[in-house]
Amino acid sequence: EDQVTQSPEALRLQEGESSSLNCSYTVSGLRGLFWYRQDPGKGPEFLFTLYSAGEEKEKERLKATLTKKESFLHITAPKPEDSATYLCAVQATGGGNKLTFGTGTQLKVEL
Amino acid sequence: EPEVTQTPSHQVTQMGQEVILRCVPISNHLYFYWYRQILGQKVEFLVSFYNNEISEKSEIFDDQFSVERPDGSNFTLKIRSTKLEDSAMYFCASRITGSRREKLFFGSGTQLSVL
Numbered sequence: 001e002d003q004v005t006q007s008p009e010a011l012r013l014q015e016g017e018s019s020s021l022n023c024s025y026t027v028s029g030l031r032g033l034f035w036y037r038q039d040p041g042k043g044p045e046f047l048f049t050l051y052s053a054g055e056e057k058e059k060e061r062l063k064a065t066l067t068k069k070e071s072f073l074h075i076t077a078p079k080p081e082d083s084a085t086y087l088c089a090v091q092a093t094g095g096g097n098k099l100t101f102g103t104g105t106q107l108k109v110e111l
Numbered sequence: 112e113p114e115v116t117q118t119p120s121h122q123v124t125q126m127g128q129e130v131i132l133r134c135v136p137i138s139n140h141l142y143f144y145w146y147r148q149i150l151g152q153k154v155e156f157l158v159s160f161y162n163n164e165i166s167e168k169s170e171i172f173d174d175q176f177s178v179e180r181p182d183g184s185n186f187t188l189k190i191r192s193t194k195l196e197d198s199a200m201y202f203c204a205s206r207i208t209g210s211r212r213e214k215l216f217f218g219s220g221t222q223l224s225v226l
Contacts (some may be wrong), residue, residue: 013166043202096167098156
């Protein structure tokens, strides 16, 4: 069974204080690893897809990296508007198109 | 950017009643999904739908659940006889193709409360 574990569950940062969120996964074969942002009361908003170990993607203050067992979402010099829950999900080979999500990391960035 | 639209945003129902959750996927998308999120828990896959039929479903998606694309724009999830444990946020999602390289767009969800 595909599994996704995210840590920490919650993270409080000061504005400008960089950090990383972790996503560990177990799948029979990885078709893709996805990062989403979810604001309260909203649906997940797509951030990145990573396909193979060693791949990196960047968008503004966010950078996602991938190894064979985990992915990191690095947040550089965060701002209060980066506060949200960050979700990691995997799509497995032979698993159709469904995504298996982790429970997320709730990020709060304070002034 | 185009959006997936879900109605209603909140639905309250009595246990045993039927509910229909409605979604308007992005217009040129061909693959449609329902996910749900029980408060404080993971987003869970329910069902995927392509070419007017279910392509995949989870264990959660039992005989009480059904999906339909009644016309060219709407995609619905019906729960025939709701249970307390069906209380959750239900998300509709769509993508252009089934390729892993295509983004999956989510709607803002319908919060279902079963009393």
